[in-house]
Amino acid sequence: MMNREDIEAVKALLTSPKKIVVLPHRNQDGDSMGSTLGLYHFLTQLNHGVTVISPNEFADFLKWMPDSDKVMLFEENPKNCEPKLQEADIIFTLDFNALHRTGDLFGSYLQQLDKTFIMIDHHQLPDSYARYMYSDTAMSSTCEMVYHFIHQLGMEQLINTKVATCLYTGIVTDTGSFRFSSTTGTTHRVAADLIDKGINNAEIHTNLFDTSSYDRMQLLGKALQNMQLMPEYKTSYITLTQAELDAHNHQKGDTEGFVNYGLTIDGIDFTAIFIENKAEGIIKISFRSQNSFDVNQFARTYFNGGGHINAAGGRSTETMEETVSRFVKIVKEIKK
Ligand SMILES: [Mn+2]
Structure with missing residues (x-):
């Protein structure tokens, strides 16, 4: 109120x-x-x-x-x-x-x-x-x-x-x-x-x-194939490079909801998706969690972002490789 x-x-x-x-x-x-x-x-x-x-x-x-x-x-x-x-x-x-x-x-x-x-x-x-x-x-x-x-x-x-x-x-x-x-x-x-x-x-x-294009479904397939698991840390993540987006004729909004698939794996309570945006020179990141793992805090502390406890966004100006390896390192440190 x-x-x-x-x-x-x-x-x-x-x-x-x-x-x-x-x-x-x-x-x-x-x-x-x-x-x-x-x-x-x-x-x-x-x-x-x-x-x-x-x-x-x-x-x-x-x-x-x-x-x-x-x-x-x-x-x-x-x-x-x-x-x-x-x-x-x-x-x-x-x-x-x-x-x-x-x-x-x-x-x-x-x-x-x-x-x-x-x-x-x-x-x-x-x-x-x-x-x-x-x-x-x-x-x-x-x-x-x-x-x-x-x-x-x-x-x-x-x-x-x-x-x-x-x-x-x-x-x-x-x-x-x-x-x-x-x-x-x-x-x-x-x-x-x-x-x-x-x-x-x-x-x-x-x-x-229910209005997806064939290109979007193919891109989802690519995203799911790119999914990596860190089971000992209950974490998964997905990457999509600009080249992969281009190969599937990416349109604004096509990756909406992709991040949620990372949480559908049994035993995973934290996930991220890293999406390259060459035009803006950034990697756009979305985070999702289940239970009490605070992704708002995580995004604020490590990736210039914020949001809610279970859903947040962030960004990185490093390359995809650098961004992902930094993410993996941080996860290993804080989710031991
Ligand atoms: Mn809202």
Whole structure:
């Protein structure tokens, strides 16, 4: 819950039409897209002028979402986005809690804006840029938080099928289809209520998970063949080089979910996937764990990243070989 004082202040802000920008993090996932578009469809009903600005282009598997074609892209078209940000009365930041998560350039641009920021997010250790903050690391997803936020405002009658479709999407993707331990009874009750709003939940699952290309399936095959096990440390990891991505005509979003296969092996409680990005000169890393092994802490300490206890991301500017051998060495040291 957002604290009482803040929710009243936000409610007062929203009583007259405002110019509002809604921001997700860079490299969007289902929860960032669902929460930003869900809030967008809620706020437009209150006659606010609302713009969703994504830091960069987002994956095809999110492009079916209602009004996703209206989302503006900062990196691709900064000149069109800057006036929207300059004239905004309110900027919502959803599913992230540090401005640099929108990218280094966009992050420093946002840093110098003198605006009323409102944060809704479930990651650990929030920065202090927001005037109003709803931060709860126990939440399954930012989409679940947006649902509670709308209820706290007393405006739940505005959760129509578009809002519900967006919020359901983020809950499904961030909970691994209701599998992760962050899934609570309340999460299910929220999902049930969203289904009761008349959404096509079966179609949402199909749109999200059953639209792979042949190339993507071949790439998954390659990733699984590349999987390495360190059974004595209950650890597995996958690597994908730029050459391997290129060989399978890699499209944005194709590797979404690959990391989770590492945990499906019996006896493994920690896994990572290392994906080379030649254009950015980095190895992008995702970490997943079961039980109490804290990958947020691991990612923060060793790989310039962070996230949640059981799911986090990081990055390395070393080569793939250097990155992986450093990872193996660290695992051997800390998981003895
Ligand atoms: Mn999230």
